[in-house]
Amino acid sequence: MSQTNRNFVFAYAFLVILPLVGLAGILKSGRKLVAPVSIDGLWNLQVDSAQLDSLPCGKILASDKTIAISQSGGSLVLSFPSDTKGTASGTLDGTTLRASLMQSGSPSDASCGGRQLSILASVNGTPESRSLMGTLSVANCPACASVAFRADRQAPAPSKGGH
Numbered sequence: 001m002s003q004t005n006r007n008f009v010f011a012y013a014f015l016v017i018l019p020l021v022g023l024a025g026i027l028k029s030g031r032k033l034v035a036p037v038s039i040d041g042l043w044n045l046q047v048d049s050a051q052l053d054s055l056p057c058g059k060i061l062a063s064d065k066t067i068a069i070s071q072s073g074g075s076l077v078l079s080f081p082s083d084t085k086g087t088a089s090g091t092l093d094g095t096t097l098r099a100s101l102m103q104s105g106s107p108s109d110a111s112c113g114g115r116q117l118s119i120l121a122s123v124n125g126t127p128e129s130r131s132l133m134g135t136l137s138v139a140n141c142p143a144c145a146s147v148a149f150r151a152d153r154q155a156p157a158p159s160k161g162g163h
Contacts, residue, residue, distance in 0.1 A: 036092050037123050039130060040071040041156065042081075047136070047149040067151060078119070088119065095123040097132065100139070115141065121151070129153075 001009075045065045070077045071092070078088040078099050090099025101117040121134025132151040138144040 036071075036074050037095055037130075038071065038127065039069050039076070039092065039097070039123055039132070039153070041069060042154040043067045043069060043132065043151040044154060045149060045151045047147060051145070051147040052136075066154075088117075090119065092123075097121045097123060097134070115139065121149075 043066065045067055047065075066081055068079045068081055070079070074092045076090040076092055076097065076099060078090060078101070080087075088099040088101035090097060097119065099119040101119070116139040118137050118139050119134060120137075121132040124131050124133060130153045133149075135146040135148055137146040
């Protein structure tokens with residue numbers, strides 16, 4: 001075998017065969033992966049206002065009954081469209097959502113300063129009609145009762161394009 005043919009065979013093995021073997025291994029190991037449940041979008045929050053008022057940080061949610069969830073895999077960012085300072089970070093493990101909102105408090109709500117509002121919810125339903133059911137609670141506040149809530153995902157706005 002000439003030197004040119006030998007170089008061609010080595011180049012072919014490194015540039016074609018080796019990447020194909022690597023790709024086959026990646027596809028085989030990725031076969032077991034499952035995508036997380038999709039909860040990205042706007043959600044309408046339904047909570048008893050009287051119970052919400054009993055929480056020291058309940059005023060954060062009292063003014064806005066809409067939550068925007070941005071999702072990247074199992075990581076979440078929850079925001080409240082009417083409150084630019086109020087965002088929460090969280091995780092989605094299977095169908096269990098855990099998030100915490102750290103609020104600095106305001107002069108009108110001094111009892112909330114530095115407290116953490118925790119959200120624990122489960123995702124229910126089909127991809128077309130998902131709902132969240134869970135509790136809101138204030139961390140490090142034994143006297144504060146948990147407040148049950150339900151949230152339904154808003155239908156996405158129709159696209160203006162022809163696709």
